[in-house]
Amino acid sequence: MPRAQERASAILRQYHQAEAELIGKAVVLTDGKAGTVEQLILDEEHGLRLSIAGHLGKWPVSTIKLLQG
Numbered sequence: 001m002p003r004a005q006e007r008a009s010a011i012l013r014q015y016h017q018a019e020a021e022l023i024g025k026a027v028v029l030t031d032g033k034a035g036t037v038e039q040l041i042l043d044e045e046h047g048l049r050l051s052i053a054g055h056l057g058k059w060p061v062s063t064i065k066l067l068q069g
């Protein structure tokens with residue numbers, strides 16, 4: 001497998017692992033927004049972002065302050 005394809009596969013594996021760990025989990029963001037993670041989005045420009053039930057918009061995963069199982 002060419003190196004680029006190996007890297008792409010590794011990125012997708014990590015993305016799917018992040019989905020499994022975050023979708024449906026309760027989170028609180030650094031700006032105080034709280035809710036359940038509905039979706040993860042892999043954005044070329046901004047990286048991994050998430051949407052939260054009841055809030056319009058998408059936030060960087062790095063803004064998670066608290067994650068509840």
